[in-house]
Amino acid sequence: MTIEHSDWTHAPKPLHTDHLICAIGDVHGRADLLDPLLETLADDARVPGVSHVTCVFLGDLIDRGDQSLEALGLAAGGLGAYLGDRLPVDDVLLLGNHDAWLKAAFEDTLTPEMVDLWAANGGQPTWRSLRVPPMTPPGKLADALRKSVPDFVQEAVRGMQGCRQIGDYLFVHAGIDPRRPFDDQPLEVVTWIRDPFLHPAEPWPFDTVVIHGHSPEDPLEEPTVERHRINLDTGAVFTGVLTAIEMRNDLYRFVQAKG
Structure with missing residues (x-):
C-alpha cells in the first residue's frame, strides 16, 4: 500500500478560507484503501492554520468489492474518528446510485x-459482506439487511444527502444536468447522470464547479479535471487506486491510496 500526493495547484475558483475541504471518490467496497486514505487526510489536516475540516464521501461506498461492510463502517465514523477531538470535522455522506439500493432496503422501499438491477451491478459481494444468509429470496432481502447491518451504519446510510455546496463548488455523486435549473436537480439525476454532464453540448451554464465520481475516465488511475468539473472516480475496485482531493484557499491537490 502506498500513498501519493500531487503538487498543490491553483483551483478553478478560490475558497477564501483556511478551512480544509476533502472529498473522496467511489470506494466500491475497498476498505483496505479507504482506511489508509482517511489516516493520511487526518495527518494532512494537522497543520497550522487549519481549524475546521469538511470531509465529503462522494457515494458508491458499496458493491463490486468484498469489503462493503467495513467501508460503510469507516464512512459512518468519518474523518472525525481519525482526528478525535483535535479538530471539528463535518463528515458528509453523499448518496451514490449503488448506495441508493441499500438505503431503499433500510427504508423498506x-x-x-x-x-x-442491484444484483446485476455487483450487489452480491455486498450482500455477503453484510452477512445476508445465502439463498435469501429477493422478497426477503431488505428484511435480512435490516437484521444484519449495525444500527449506526443504517443510520448513516439513511442520512445520505444528494449534494453539498461549499462556496462555488458543488459536491455530488454523478453530476448535474446543465439543461435543468441549478436548483432543480432530482435525486435520480445527481446519482445517475453521465452525459450531458460530462461533455455538455452547450457552454456550461453555471458558475459552480462540480466535484463528482461515478464515471471513471481514461486514464482510469488519474482524476479528470475539466473547466466545469473534477472527477475523483479512479475505479478503485478495478485499478486499486482510491482518490481524494484536498482544498484550501485557492489551492487543491490529489491524494491517492494505491494497493
Missing part, C-alpha cells in the same frame, strides 16, 4: 426490480 426495495422492489424486486431494484434487487435484480
Whole structure:
C-alpha cells in the first residue's frame, strides 16, 4: 500500500478560507484503501492554520468489492474518528446510485426490480459482506439487511444527502444536468447522470464547479479535471487506486491510496 500526493495547484475558483475541504471518490467496497486514505487526510489536516475540516464521501461506498461492510463502517465514523477531538470535522455522506439500493432496503422501499438491477451491478459481494444468509429470496432481502447491518451504519446510510455546496463548488455523486435549473436537480439525476454532464453540448451554464465520481475516465488511475468539473472516480475496485482531493484557499491537490 502506498500513498501519493500531487503538487498543490491553483483551483478553478478560490475558497477564501483556511478551512480544509476533502472529498473522496467511489470506494466500491475497498476498505483496505479507504482506511489508509482517511489516516493520511487526518495527518494532512494537522497543520497550522487549519481549524475546521469538511470531509465529503462522494457515494458508491458499496458493491463490486468484498469489503462493503467495513467501508460503510469507516464512512459512518468519518474523518472525525481519525482526528478525535483535535479538530471539528463535518463528515458528509453523499448518496451514490449503488448506495441508493441499500438505503431503499433500510427504508423498506426495495422492489424486486431494484434487487435484480442491484444484483446485476455487483450487489452480491455486498450482500455477503453484510452477512445476508445465502439463498435469501429477493422478497426477503431488505428484511435480512435490516437484521444484519449495525444500527449506526443504517443510520448513516439513511442520512445520505444528494449534494453539498461549499462556496462555488458543488459536491455530488454523478453530476448535474446543465439543461435543468441549478436548483432543480432530482435525486435520480445527481446519482445517475453521465452525459450531458460530462461533455455538455452547450457552454456550461453555471458558475459552480462540480466535484463528482461515478464515471471513471481514461486514464482510469488519474482524476479528470475539466473547466466545469473534477472527477475523483479512479475505479478503485478495478485499478486499486482510491482518490481524494484536498482544498484550501485557492489551492487543491490529489491524494491517492494505491494497493
